[in-house]
Amino acid sequence: MASELNELGDMKKEYDLIIIGTGSVGSAAGYYSAKAGLKVLMVDEFMPPHQHGSHHGETRIMRQAYGEGDEYVPMLLQAQKLWLGLKDYVKHTSGIPIFEQCGVLNAGPSNALFITQAIKSANKYALEVEVKDAKTCKKIWPELQLPENYSAVYEPNAGVLFCENIIESYLELSKQVEAEHAFNCKVFAVETSESGVQVKTSQGDFFASKAIVTAGTWVREIFPNLPITPIRRVFAWHQADGRFSYLNNFPAFTIEDEHGEAYYGFPAVDNALKIGKHIEWEIMHSREDRVPFGSKISDGSALLKFLKRFLPGVGGCLMGKSCSYDMTSDGHFIIDTLDEQKKIMLISGLSGHGFKFASVLGEIGSSFARNEPIPYDLSFFSLKRFTEQQKG
Incomplete structure (x- = not known):
């Protein structure tokens, strides 16, 4: 199916809202906006879900005690409510898994900023967490080897x-509330006028009162001056027996080492444990730079060193994939409008930790489209901060 536009030849080209990029945030924004009664067009260069951006790879971690900053926690609280609501709905329809509440262990040196910030955010918002030392962790999860000077924050x-x-679920739901899809449809330009927004695409021009841009890694092809850098990352599945399964109460985890290098992983499924390294600035200058996993020696070696030290019972690599981040210089999101008329909202720069927020960011986008108040302080995520950083 090239696009639903081709199937709906008489489809009007004027909308209340056009969403550019229909991956994690875009699919959620499309559903919540159409559910609220807006006429919505959801556009993507490919057929989502796909493997050209940041949203593939089967799984993502959902956590709330946030080492990246307590500014995120109010959104995370709402995000988890939305995930649980989606899980409950899908349970009675397709039945596919949405969220597995297996617990998450965040670990690192006791004085690491990530750990101290996670504890701070948990205390500030009265989150249900358990702070543990390395010795206690070893008793509960003997498969995990943490150095004695490490602490952990466990979120059950x-x-x-x-x-x-x-x-897939958001896209199906968006169809049910009559959102329209234009997939395999490349966007060339987005322009504003007093009357609204014009989106120029490979399938013609479309018009709307407002637009939300959630285009991800290559958003600078449309807006070249954005402070976003595309970077390539990899993750892999390694052989792991039942000890590492969530059925054996093994949690998902994030672990930061003494050098500030961060790793994340998931309980094993079908004897395969997925693991990745969060930040390593492998800048991409073009789409051709996103080569497959295994194209570079470093793709596997960094993960092997981590596994040998922290999870010595995990075996060899079974398979791997590459993905991409839309990275900001400070690692924080951009949630802001792009024009003086406030007709275009940008939700981007998710910097490799954004999927867990997709539900609530979609809801925020919907509120913007409907001119409704947004119940979060988004000043921390504004574009203005980059100008201020340059002045400083």
């Missing part, structure tokens, strides 16, 4: 999101 209500299932 956190867990794993099934990313591609979620996008």
Whole structure:
């Protein structure tokens, strides 16, 4: 199916809202906006869910005690409510997994900023967490080897999101509330006028009162001056027996080492444990730079060193994939309008930790489209901060 536009030849080209990029955030924004009664067009260069951006790879971690900053926690609280609501709905329809509440362990040196910030955010918002030392962790999860100077923050209500299932569910739900899809449709330009927004695409021009841009890695092809850098990352599945399964109460985890290098992983499924390294600036200058996993020696070696030290019972690599981040210089999101008339909202720069927020970011986009107040302080995520950083 090239596009639903081709199937709906008489489809009007004027909308209340056009969403550019229909991956994690875009699919959620499309559903919530159409559900609220807006006439919505959801556009994507490919057929989502796909493997050209950041949303593939089966799973993502959902956690709330946030080492990246307590500014995120109010959105995370709402995000988890939305994930649980989606899980409950899908349970009675397709039945595909959405969220597995297996717990998440965040670990690192006791004085690491990530750990101290996670504890701070948990205390500020009265989150249900358990702070543990390395010795206690070893008793509970003997498969995990933490150095004596490490601490951990365990979240029993956190867990794993099934990313591609979620996008498929949002897309199906968006159809049910009459959102229209234009997939395999490349966007060339987005322009504003007093009357609204014009989106120029490979399938013609479309018009709307407002637009939300959730285009991800290559958003600078449309808006070249954005402070976003595309980077390539990899993740892989390694052989792991039942000890590492969530059925054996093994949690999802994030672990930061003494050098500030961060790793994340998931309980094993079918004897395969997925693991990745969060940040390593492998800048991409073109789409051709996103080569497959295994194209570079470093793709596997960094993960092997981590596994040997922290999870010595995990075996060899079974398979791997590459993905991409839309990275900001400070690692924080951009949630802001792009024009003086406030007709275009940008939700981008998710910097490799955005999927868990997709539900609530979609809801925020819907509120913007409907001119409704947004119940979060988004000043921390504004574009203005980059100008201020340059002045400083």
